[in-house]
Amino acid sequence: MRGESDTIAALATAVSQGAIAIVRLSGGKSLPIALLVTRRASLVPRQATLTYLFNDSGEPFDQAIVIFFESPKSYTGEDIVEFQTHGGTLVASMLLDRLIALGARAARAGEFTLRAVLNSKYDLTQAEAVLALTTAKSKRAAALLTRRLKGEMSRFVEELRSELLALLAYCEASIDYAEDLPPQSARAMEERLGRILALLRGTIASSNRRKGLIEGFEAAIIGKPNSGKSSLLNALLGQNRAIVSPNAGTTRDLIAEEALIGGVNLRLIDTAGLRESGDEIERIGVSYAIGAFKDADLIIAVFDGSSVMDENDRITLDLIGGAKERTIIAINKNDLPLLIDIDEFGQFETVSISAKNDIAPLLRALETRLSLEAASEEPLLVSARERAFAAQALSSCQIADDRLKAGELELFAIHINEALLEIGSLTRRAEYGELLDTMFSEFCLGK
Ligand SMILES: Nc1nc2c(ncn2[C@@H]2O[C@H](COP(=O)(O)OP(=O)(O)O)[C@@H](O)[C@H]2O)c(=O)[nH]1
Ligand SMILES: [Mg+2]
Incomplete structure (x- = not known):
């Protein structure tokens, strides 16, 4: 494929204050351009060369490690030169300007991997994996x-x-x-x-x-007012994110925050308590809660174990009735005497917790679920x-x-x-x- 397409250049590392920045050049003119920038007669393929980089007036502007990957043994299948410059973006952007002045073109997003596909280095499924990995x-x-x-x-x-x-x-x-x-x-x-x-x-x-392993899983925390949903969100996050109060109907908007649980990114969503309400804003909050319930990969249904089951708990039970596999029931407030009838939860996975003192049983249940998802040996779309x-x-x-x-x-x-x-x-x-x-x-x- 050498020489068939133009030569592209881009910063391959994040725009940040990292220790090194990598600039990549791919295409038929990569080697001649790199030789001009480094003022060298040759670069040995696959060998790291410590060398100066020179600007158009012949003054060095950085010392860098330069590696030449000769076609077809490179990421794109074309000739590639990689420059590992000192970090920050200043030197890298000076280098990019110089490469472009010498005949390279700024690469479009994904263009290196696109060339890898065009040169049969990757098929589409592999290219998609590269995208997903990032x-x-x-x-x-x-x-x-x-x-x-x-x-x-x-x-x-x-x-x-x-x-x-x-x-x-x-x-x-x-x-x-x-x-x-x-x-x-x-x-x-x-x-x-x-x-x-x-x-x-x-x-x-x-x-x-x-699919949550790549895109992140979403877990909705639902239940009647005052069952301890916001307290649980805060405990899972290890920080006070949502307002906790003995007044029913405090949480109205959805509150979403990400946590890493069992090595998996879980987006936790705290919701308004489920109950019939005369207050219009609270009713809107409840409709959001039901929406979050429908979309979630996992549902944590919170019940107050220290009180007997009431009609608001029944609203929650009715809702999760058709979603048993993706629901974990958290019977909360186990620091207080148990009054709720556990038999009501017959077919559900239940854990007993105190959002105030101990949520370890829930964490274990979540980790088990998430690691089971990961363990499957089937190919992943x-x-x-x-x-x-x-x-x-x-x-x-x-x-x-x-x-x-x-x-x-x-x-x-x-x-x-x-x-x-x-x-x-x-x-x-x-x-x-x-x-x-x-x-x-x-x-x-x-x-
Ligand atoms: N004793 C006890 N009280 C709790 C526990 N979790 C929450 N609470 C209390 O229950 C009330 C309602 O909590 P909150 O998290 O706002 O419930 P939400 O309406 O479901 O979000 C607050 O007064 C909390 O302090 C718990 O594990 N034990
Ligand atoms: Mg709340």
Whole structure:
């Protein structure tokens, strides 16, 4: 690919006061430009060279480590030169100006990774992992995404493609000879399609459950007024973020704050107490609370264990009735005598806490849930784009399944072909220009 595209330059590290700043140059003119800036006759590939950088009047303006990565063994597949300059942004921006004066162009966001895709260094799923890594919200996500960089998703796509192709091969033979499918072939095909459906369903479901590992999970704290929601938020954060008061109806707006729990970024949302209220502002607060409940990945339903269950507790119970799997019930105020009837919570996971003194049992429950999400070995669809393609493929396979059972082989083949296209879109390389543009514009500069 050397020499085919222009040469781009960008700051690859954050704009900050760090100890070093890395400026990256990629493209056919990288080496000649770097030789001009360093006034050297040559740079040995993959060797760190300590050298001065010179401005246009021939005066040195920094001492830097320069590394030349010769095409094709570089991140983009093109010639790359990396300059590790002294930190802060001054020297780096002087260097960038100089590189541009010598014929490089300022890179657009994500352009380095885009070139890596265009030069088949990465497929789209790997590029997407690079993007996700820069914004990942949990330590586990880093491991998951690195697995993908090694080609996990590409293998998943290949496996599905070969299964789907095998199905087509079966039925095309029968269509060609205008024959009915022999019953044992039909059964074998149904079984094979059944496995594909299960694989797709499982991967989509587990990716949906785990998407918070990358995007961050959201946990809504709900319950009747005065059950101790705001006290719990403050305890989880280790700081007084929300006003705590014995007056019912104090919290009205949603209060959201992030905390790192079990290595996972959890966005905690404190909400207005659930009750019928005559006060219009409080009613709006309650509708926000219900909205937060619907959107949340996890729900912490807080009950005051020191009082008997009342009609407001019932409002909470009704709400979480359809959301058992994502709910943890926190029976609060266990420093006071227990009056609430625990049997009411039969099928829920419950923990007994005191938001004032001890929330350890809740922390353990949260950590367990979040680490279970991370532990799955299934491949992870990391973006809305990937989840959408997988969902389309699943729906094509479901239609194909119906057609197969109805004995309509030609329609079956059409939908299997659609599924093949949709699955292929997960790893498609360069031809989707528009898609690449939207995807890569989300990248940071220098990536
Ligand atoms: N004894 C005791 N009181 C608590 C506990 N948690 C909260 N409270 C009290 O319950 C009242 C309501 O608390 P608050 O957090 O504002 O409840 P919210 O309306 O659900 O947000 C306040 O007076 C708190 O001090 C607890 O664990 N033990
Ligand atoms: Mg409150």
